[in-house]
Amino acid sequence: MKTKITQSPTIAARFIEHGDVVAFPTETVYGLGANVFNEDAIRKIFAAKGRPTDNPLIAHIAELSQLDQLVQEIPPAAQKLIEAFFPGPLTLVLPKHKTISLLATAGLQTIGVRMPSHPIARQFLRACGVPLVAPSANLSGRPSPTTWQAVRDDLFGRIACILQGDQTKVGLESTVVDCTGRVPQILRAGGVTLEQLRTVLPETEIADAQDASAPKSPGQKYRHYAPQAKVVLTHFPQFTVPANESAYIGLHEPPQPAMFDKVMICRDAEQYAHALFQFFRECDELGVKTIFCQAVGEEGMGLALMDRLRRAAHG
Ligand code: AMP
Ligand code: MG
Secondary structure, three states: OOOEEEOOHHHHHHHHHOOOOEEEOOOOOOEEEEEOOOHHHHHHHHHHHOOOOOOOOEEEOOOHHHHHHHEOOOOHHHHHHHHHHOOOOEEEEEEEOOOOOOOOOOOOOEEEEEOOOOHHHHHHHHHHOOOEEOOEOOOOOOOOOOOHHHHHHHHOOOOOEEEOOOOOOOOOOOEEEEOOOOOOEEEEOOOOOHHHHHHHOOOOEEOOOOOOOOOOOHHHHOOOOOOOOEEEEEOOOOOOOOOOOEEEEEOOOOOOHHHOOEEEEOOOHHHHHHHHHHHHHHHHHHOOOEEEEEOOOOOOOHHHHHHHHHHHHHO
16 A cells, blocks of 8 residues: 655545545654544554554544534533643543444443644644544554654555654653543553642542453553563662663663663653653664663653553563
């Protein structure tokens, strides 16, 4: 398949109209979008990514008025989160509208909904005129793409179009909050922090990840975010001597920095999150065998960052 690479949201939207899939920038990571009302187009997402079909997709909207097409009702807690955090890196899990295909929701009676804040994403969604279901625009199992070049490396020839933008700002995926239960529960940590959510809804909890028999967020059981290199978490100031062909990313300088093929020192957890997936991809290109990643405190963006680092390390 020929892949069109364009800077024009209106050209990209035409591919959606024709039932094709389009990769587009958002503030979290690049997404791979299809018309939520077109089952054939949704199938193309799973095929292009090699994504298991029991992993649900998030629906993206440009306007709040589009919510009625996607969900059956908006509970009061969800309403408060919408007022505080839409548009932004927050996905709300709500009871799905009966017309939404079970293919999009992986058989669930709920749907994740998000309104991106990225200006190009918003222009594109407006030009499409329909909500788009969109997972991250990477091959399944690879780190999520934070640049259009990363999308091209994974999906060129497998999708109809890539809408270009800059490197994404947040660099990690959205926070997923289940709003269908007694209290709001974080199913996946992400761009909106637990602390921010609690300023609006103090009762917000982190879902118990132990309940693996019936995961509420099916995608979370899969290996994610992993480079080809082995990822090792290090806890400052303890540090093992770097192995050959290794790289390091963290907040503090490692001992013997010259021993590493690649080193990145980040100012704070936000910058670390912003850089991580791109760093993983660059290490793979260099043929690095081991990536040492400094563990961080689990406050603020540190919660989502540690979730991704642990998944990358333990696979
Ligand atoms: P991705 O778009 O690749 O970042 O993956 C989206 C993730 O959001 C899935 O893997 C799920 O973990 C979560 N998710 C999406 N929709 C739902 C839903 N209806 N219920 C629970 N979790 C969801
Ligand atoms: Mg993904």
